[in-house]
Amino acid sequence: MNGMPLENPRHRIAVLADQCVQCGLCLPVCPTYALDGNEAESPRGRIAIAAALAREQISPTPELREPLDHCLGCLSCQRVCPAGVKYEELLVETRGLLGPATERPGLLLGVVKRPGLSRWLLGLARLTRATRWLGRLLPGGSHGPWRAALTLIRGRPGPHPGPPRPNRSGGKADTVAIFPGCAASVQDADAERAAETLLTAAGYRVTRLPAFCCGALDLHDGAIRSAEAAADRIRQAWAKVDADHLVTVTPGCLSTLRQALPDVRVDDPYRLLAERVDQLSFHPLPARVALHMPCTQANVARSDAVLVQLLQRIPELELKRLPAPPYCCGAAGSHVLQFPERAAQLRESVLSQVDILDVHWLLSSNIGCRLHLAAGLDERASSLPTLHPLTLLAQQWIPS
Template identity: 40%
Template structure:
């Protein structure tokens, strides 16, 4: 009798996802990591083949293979050009989930995930970080200083509300995006939209899913689903959170798109200022709100907009990668900052919080959400 074969690990659904890839290579020019390293294993096609081989146990897991999977930025630019419709985002989550089962994540990643799951603890930690930031050595300041809590509440809406919407805050945005939420309230009020911020919400879970922890992401999704129950419209401010929130909560819209639809109600003061516009991967490939943002900025008379397109197609923030692999993340950021510095722009606008924090860490010029800039130039005295 022949010897019994050892059980083969169940390769589904990863192999089913991988088998949609026809290995055409059209994804290679769109991939930031392939553009930087020019290695097949640093391309979507290479990672798909690698993940499939690991799932089928045709090659043994190695540190080199893990590094190639770790390097993926999850930008999903490959999906935008794939003729076979490969769901690379789902494949990457599946591959990293299997990877996490046999190799625990680094301590920094575990710490980041733990803080993101606990909004109060994260808020307290960032409060202490804000106070200590000026005295810390540069090496101990991986993120910009969080803004101080405003002393005055935002003004009343300029219009009688015609509709209501809830606002998704997220995790790190709780401390970093207070000025942005005030700006959104001003713009929404002028556009006839009242806002609610439901209690009980938290991290969208993208951070955990991309690190191979779908169970943790599902738990966070359930909490957000409960927090937003009963709200017909939920606005997101961070393009990196949009897809995860939309998968778990009904009625999710990008705030930029909602305001652009009500753009006729908004009037802005003229400014001859030149601004640099960074379009995050998640905005271009997932929330797809870049056209809405361009329409809103076009409503500001005399404004000059320079879109940043230098480098590899991604700023390198990639969720937690800017903290777990800062040197590599800085390589992706450098061409964008060089273009920004030579553009003559006085401010850099980006619609994703991770990108803004990462870009702000490499320049002394202001890096802001586009809605903050628009709210500053809102002409509330002129009727629409």
């Protein structure tokens, strides 16, 4: 699914690793290197491990693969690499060679990847307040995946826009298909409604694909067969819709969607909205907000500047962007469940920056990041609301 020769993945890994010139420019932007100060926990350290594994110079012991499992896949290193190392491909191929880690929370991820089941369980948990008493049943010092999952699903629902209005722009409108995803279709339903509202207001016709997992969780955990099955499902779903563009409100899905549909324009909604921004007007909002830029939005979607421009269209809004890498929140797909203590350490660095800014809202466009940050705020007994940027834009949108 990466356009790689599957018949010899070891050779492919070695070729990718040989592109690294060991310059070290990746070190200052690597969150795990900043956390540990350990060469093995840096991009070039992981590249060296991957190369040695591919050439069968070393055996994949648990201690040796741990730095590879710790990698967040933020791709800040790939963005600054002067040699053009394809680090994402290298990481995915190496994890595929090793297979999923034994500590991978497969049961929890199975629930997350099934939106219908996840929605039912989430509704039941909130109705019965089960997250509270289940949390009390776990050992006080427990920091395992189940406790991490419980903290994440205590999400605080935010405001949501009304139903989209019909497109009255006249003429032929481009059709945009929204990919709901798995966790996003449940926990970010407000943002998806907001995307539909704004895209319709901008003159696009909007349709939806079914809600299912794009395969990113499996792909980055080394479960290649499951990831390939998800890619096939994406292609089948896309073939059934008549659309010009595919968008997702969660940038964590972008890479796998683009790999599955290389000939389709796949993006987050911001670029499409920016192309017709003159059709959108917004109510003033005299507030100060912090903007957390998920790594995937900055390094995969690369739409961070466009998002900032859209938010600046809201009159009187004071926008404070959180610092760039190595400040990663630590959510990173299944990383927050598999390594909750490390994820909490990384999150603390981000929240300390939020404290400095003294804001009224915290915005983040990736559902995993926002749930993780909201859980950290809850632990601090903070009432700071977290919101998807699209939800805020739709909330301030002036219907014509």
